[in-house]
Amino acid sequence: MTEPTHPGAAPGTPPSQADLSRERIVAAATALFAEHGYDGTTTRTIAAAAGLNVATVAYHVGGKADLYREVMRRAHEAERAAVDAALDGFGARAAADPAGAAAAFADRYLDFCLEQPHVPALWMRRWLADAAEFAGLEEEYARPLLESVRDALAAALPGVPPERAELAVWTVLWTVHGFCRSVISAQVPRFRAHLHGLVVRELGIGDGW
Structure with a gap:
């Protein structure tokens, strides 16, 4: 997975905390969807795997369907x-x-x-x-x-x-x-x-x- 950066950031700019959180969420969701499927995964299990709360997951990526599409x-x-x-x-x-x-x-x-x-x-x-x-x-x-x-x-x-x-x-x-x-x-x-x-x-x- 490539290093996350803000869309408007200059090359080499360190990723923001929001970028890092989003990447943690996507990485956790990828592993869970691959192992248990979309139907067998909940937003709560994704949040737990990412070390974040459900509200933070929703803030960064939206719902489970949005995350699956990503x-x-x-x-x-x-x-x-x-x-x-x-x-x-x-x-x-x-x-x-x-x-x-x-x-x-x-x-x-x-x-x-x-x-x-x-x-x-x-x-x-x-x-x-x-x-x-x-x-x-x-x-x-x-x-x-x-x-x-x-x-x-x-x-x-x-x-x-x-x-x-x-x-x-x-x-x-x-x-x-x-x-x-x-x-x-x-x-x-x-x-x-x-x-x-x-x-x-x-x-x-x-x-x-």
Whole structure:
């Protein structure tokens, strides 16, 4: 999480107490929403985890719904930045080594999820119908990101139709998110090798993976 600063503050200005309190609240809410879901978390438990009272939480972030939207927005921004960087690497390598490029893309997404496990946890909660009243988040965040990856794969890999590329993307999402929730860190190398083979098979490219 980046260091908080007041929107009008000059670069390098120390964060205000209000900024620090807000970041504590968001950090606490992120951990709780990821672990227990939106429906299983209350404003009171968020306040307790942040070491603040409920009134202070409401003052800095509004209600629980406002806080959930902020948590999901930040998770999406982090995921989008990681995916964009991975797509740049994929595009630079795909023509010469399509299978290697696809495997490297999957690698980078796995690394992102291992480094920020709250992101797959938040989305898996939603797959289980958590926070059902926020139905628009998939269309606002998940769908455009998935489509950008699908289109990049289909454009760079001749013979891979968009529908096959999209299924490959979903397969990577389901598999990586599930693995990251299992917290079996000793199995990361083995899972990584499995992921390489999985993605190239789903795309129908490469040999020997």
